[in-house]
Amino acid sequence: MAAQSSLADFVKRRxxxxxxxxxxxxxxxxxWIIGFLAFTLGPLVFSLVLSFFQxxxxxxxxxxxxxxxxxxxxxxxxxxxxxxxxxxxxxSVPLGAATALAVALLLxxxxxxxxxxxxxxxxxxxxxGVAVAVLWLQIFNPRMGLINNALKVVGIExxxxxxxxxxxxxxxxxxSLWAVGxxxxxxxxxxxxxxxxxxxxxxxxxxxxxxxxxxxxxxMLSPTIFFNVVISLIAAFQFFTQxxxxxxxxxxxxxxxxxxxxxxxxxxxxxxxxxxxxAWVLFAIIICFTLLFMRSSSLxxxxxxxxxND
Amino acid sequence: xxxxxxxxxxxxxxxVWHPVLRQIGLLVLVLPGASLFLIPxxxxxxxxxxxxALIWKTPPVWIPPVYHWENFIKAWLQGDFAVYYLxxxxxxxMNVIGILISSVLAAYAFARIRFPGRDVLFVVVLSTMMLPxxxxxxxxxxxxxxxxxxxxxxxxxxxxxxxxxxxxFLLRQFFLTISRELDDAALIDGCRRLGVLFRILLPLTRPAxxxxxxxxxxxxxxxxxxxLIYLDSPKLFPITLGLHRFIGRAQxxxxxxxxxxxxxxxxxxxxxxxxxxxxxxxxxxxxxxx
Numbered sequence: 345m346a347a348q349s350s351l352a353d354f355v356k357r358r359x360x361x362x363x364x365x366x367x368x369x370x371x372x373x374x375x376w377i378i379g380f381l382a383f384t385l386g387p388l389v390f391s392l393v394l395s396f397f398q399x400x401x402x403x404x405x406x407x408x409x410x411x412x413x414x415x416x417x418x419x420x421x422x423x424x425x426x427x428x429x430x431x432x433x434x435x436s437v438p439l440g441a442a443t444a445l446a447v448a449l450l451l452x453x454x455x456x457x458x459x460x461x462x463x464x465x466x467x468x469x470x471x472x473g474v475a476v477a478v479l480w481l482q483i484f485n486p487r488m489g490l491i492n493n494a495l496k497v498v499g500i501e502x503x504x505x506x507x508x509x510x511x512x513x514x515x516x517x518x519x520s521l522w523a524v525g526x527x528x529x530x531x532x533x534x535x536x537x538x539x540x541x542x543x544x545x546x547x548x549x550x551x552x553x554x555x556x557x558x559x560x561x562x563x564m565l566s567p568t569i570f571f572n573v574v575i576s577l578i579a580a581f582q583f584f585t586q587x588x589x590x591x592x593x594x595x596x597x598x599x600x601x602x603x604x605x606x607x608x609x610x611x612x613x614x615x616x617x618x619x620x621x622x623a624w625v626l627f628a629i630i631i632c633f634t635l636l637f638m639r640s641s642s643l644x645x646x647x648x649x650x651x652x653n654d
Numbered sequence: 655x656x657x658x659x660x661x662x663x664x665x666x667x668x669x670v671w672h673p674v675l676r677q678i679g680l681l682v683l684v685l686p687g688a689s690l691f692l693i694p695x696x697x698x699x700x701x702x703x704x705x706x707a708l709i710w711k712t713p714p715v716w717i718p719p720v721y722h723w724e725n726f727i728k729a730w731l732q733g734d735f736a737v738y739y740l741x742x743x744x745x746x747x748m749n750v751i752g753i754l755i756s757s758v759l760a761a762y763a764f765a766r767i768r769f770p771g772r773d774v775l776f777v778v779v780l781s782t783m784m785l786p787x788x789x790x791x792x793x794x795x796x797x798x799x800x801x802x803x804x805x806x807x808x809x810x811x812x813x814x815x816x817x818x819x820x821x822x823f824l825l826r827q828f829f830l831t832i833s834r835e836l837d838d839a840a841l842i843d844g845c846r847r848l849g850v851l852f853r854i855l856l857p858l859t860r861p862a863x864x865x866x867x868x869x870x871x872x873x874x875x876x877x878x879x880x881x882l883i884y885l886d887s888p889k890l891f892p893i894t895l896g897l898h899r900f901i902g903r904a905q906x907x908x909x910x911x912x913x914x915x916x917x918x919x920x921x922x923x924x925x926x927x928x929x930x931x932x933x934x935x936x937x938x939x940x941x942x943x944x
Contacts, residue, residue, distance in 0.1 A: 361841075365767050368847040372763035373775065375756040379816020384782055387793035394792065447687065455680040463930075464688045467695075470926045471919040472876030474894040478901060478915045479698050482908055488710050490697050496712065522694065529934060582786055585878050589898060606788055611883065616792050623788045630786055 391620045399617035412621035422622065424597055425605040428513060432601065433580035436517045441573055444524040448531035449561075462532075466525035473585040480519045481506070481590050506591050509598035516586045516599060527572055534568030535561070563646040570645045574637055581630050602626050702726070702913040709908055722909070726917065729910035733903065735917065737889055738896030742921075745810050745881075745892055746874035750867045752815035757866065760817050761825030762851045766837060776826075782819040787879075795883060809884040810877075821866045828862035829855055865932045872922050893918045 370377075395412055399405040416422050447465050451458065468476065483490045484505035492502035503511045538561065546556045562569075584603040587593055593600040593608075602622065610619035696716075701709060703721035730736070763769070764776050798809045836858075837850050845853065856863070878894040885891060888899060897918050900911060926933055 365847060366769045369763040369767040369769040369772070372759040372767075372848075375815065376760040376779075376817030376822065377775075379756070379813060380778065380782065383794065383813045383816060384785070384790060387790035387797070388785075390793035390796075391789055391791075450680070450683055450687075453680055455684055456677055461684050461688055464691050467923065467926070468691065470872065470922045472878065472894050472922070474876075474878050474897050475915050475919050478897060478911060479694055481901075482701065482912065483694060483697065488712065488714070488908075490693065490714070493712055493714050522691065578784065578786065582788065589901070603788055610792055610795070616796070620792050623786075623792065627786055627789045630784075634784065 391623060394617050395620035395624050397617040399620075400614040405617070408617070412618050413625075415618065416621055416625065421597065421600065422602075422605060425600045425602045426625075428598070428600055429581060429583070429602045431513060432517065432583055433577055436520045437573060437576045437580050439517065440521060440524045440527060440576060441569065443521055444527035444572075445531050445565075445569070447524070447528045448535060451528070452532060452535045462529075465528055469523045469525035474589060476519070476523060477586050477589040480515075480522070484515055484519075484590075506599075507595060509594075509596040512591055512595060512598045516583075516590070519586065527576065530568060530572055531565065534565045538564040566645045567647055570637075570641050574634055577633060577637070578630055581626065581633075698912050698916060702909055702916055704909050706907065706909070725909050726913045729900075729907075729913045730917065732910065733896060733900045733914060734888065735893070735896060735914060738891050738893045741807075741890060742875055742892040742894075745807055746871045748807070748811045749814050749874040750871050752811060753818045753821050753870050754863065754867060756815055756817040757821035757825055758851070758856070758863070760822045761829055762855065764822065765826045765829035766834075766850070766855075767847065779819045779822055783823065791883070798884065804884060805886045805890065806884075807890065810880055818870070821870065824866055824869075825859070825862060828859050828865075832858050861932060864929070868925060868929050868932055872925055875922055 394405075396407060396409055397405040398408045398411070451462050451465070455461065482488075486492055486502065486504040486507060489505070491505065495502040505515045506512045542560050542564070543556060546560055551559065582603050583601050584607065587599040587601050587604055588607070591599045593604050603626070606619050606622040606626070609615045609622060697714075700716055700718060702725055703723065704715070704718045704725075705720075705722055708715050708718055760779075764772065764779070794809070795804075798804060801808075803809050803812075832855060836854050840850050840854055841847075875892075876894065877892070878898070881892050881895050882898075885895060888896070891899065897914060900914055
């Protein structure tokens with residue numbers, strides 16, 4: 345009798361604990377769930393719907409089906425922004441990753457003043473994109489800027505950089521390298537996670553520095569590289585601040601990024617439907633590249649501890 | 655005999671000299687890059703203290719004969735920077751408060767409680783981190799304008815009281831590092847679930863809270879796009895918008911523009927130097943930057 349009641353008691357307690365747990369969990373998540381519905385999922389669906397309408401703030405919305413997308417494909421300015429964004433992303437991301445990795449390899453050695461060097465390389469990534477843009481606006485100044493003055497010393501007459509439609513985009517890419525510090529820190533952390541016995545074993549087997557780099561460092565670091573490149577690509581596809589502040593998309597639209605194009609359509613011409621279509625094209629591109637990259641990862645990313653079938 | 659001594663001497667010399675040569679070699683590689691990274695800072699600092707005539711001089715004067723500190727004061731007064739600073743402090747502070755309250759709760763649920771739908775919801779959190787914000791931008795703008803929130807701080811602050819995916823993820827990772835046995839002991843002693851969070855987990859994860867606060871403060875400080883969309887009147891501008899506005903005004907007086915660029919970066923740089931340990935820990939644990 346007593347045993348029975350204590351069993352019932354136990355079951356009941358277990359049950360109430362479990363109900364309490366579920367209730368507490370959802371109570372804790374309530375703000376996030378509301379926020380997700382109101383500020384993410386709702387607007388996400390809304391913007392997809394909006395992209396099928398001709399819509400602005402003041403007039404009635406007209407359903408145009410895929411009209412906005414058809415217009416986009418025929419809009420030379422949009423196609424240009426697409427090309428510019430792709431060039432920016434596919435040049436600046438690999439270049440930035442290589443630079444960050446090189447610096448990280450160097451600063452993974454025991455060099456005098458290590459902390460100082462790491463800070464020097466990292467510091468530019470602490471400040472705002474606006475501050476970076478304003479500073480480099482002056483550095484690229486064809487007349488008094490740092491770069492052209494430096495080039496003059498070695499006898500080269502520098503181009504007009506951001507005022508020259510051939511050099512403007514490369515200028516923004518060069519500038520982006522100044523802020524590789526955060527990526528460098530990630531690579532450093534990855535490098536320090538590689539067990540030293542792997543290097544020692546390779547050394548005993550007579551592997552040269554070069555071979556140790558390609559056959560130990562790179563495979564062990566590949567998850568970090570993979571993650572870093574994905575995140576950087578997503579960010580690079582959304583580049584905006586630099587071109588908005590430094591060139592306002594110019595000269596001759598040579599730095600018109602997709603987000604700047606979207607910004608103009610949405611907030612200067614209030615073409616909300618058209619701008620939403622731009623947003624969805626951008627979104628689709630980002631998803632495609634992320635998925636493609638993830639698919640390819642099994643070919644070149646090595647996860648220690650992962651079971652391999654081959 | 656003497657040749658044996660010679661070899662011993664040589665190998666000894668190698669032992670002494672090898673690390674030194676190595677250091678020199680490394681420094682030869684480190685220094686050029688480091689100076690490339692440092693020169694823009696130095697140039698900014700130098701330009702900010704120059705008089706107009708010196709700025710356009712070629713070759714450039716690296717160290718101005720007289721450093722005009724008053725440039726900073728003149729520019730500060732000319733550009734309403736006190737207002738921008740206060741606004742930025744307010745917005746960033748509110749962001750941190752909102753994010754901490756909402757994200758701690760959500761992270762706790764994900765890290766510690768078993769409930770139906772947990773894994774699905776957590777995947778949703780992770781995928782919102784990948785979502786480009788332009789996709790939700792226009793509907794959000796329409797909603798906020800419907801609510802009469804345009805040209806107020808609300809669009810920059812209110813959403814963050816409903817959780818931030820990145821912070822939830824970060825805090826969850828930190829919570830998972832704390833042994834579950836502590837929770838169980840407290841639960842057996844009759845502590846409620848939320849009691850476990852406030853009495854056990856939060857005191858143990860203070861560094862994690864610091865990381866989240868520092869990161870979000872710095873990001874909010876550096877944020878440009880959102881305020882650009884929602885704020886019109888300069889008296890509401892944060893420092894990034896203020897600096898952008900100042901470009902037009904200080905077209906000729908580049909020293910003023912540089913002075914205020916320096917001023918705008920003081921807070922993030924100060925935070926970085928004061929909290930370097932947390933900063934680096936946060937980056938390393940999450941692998942994500944702003």
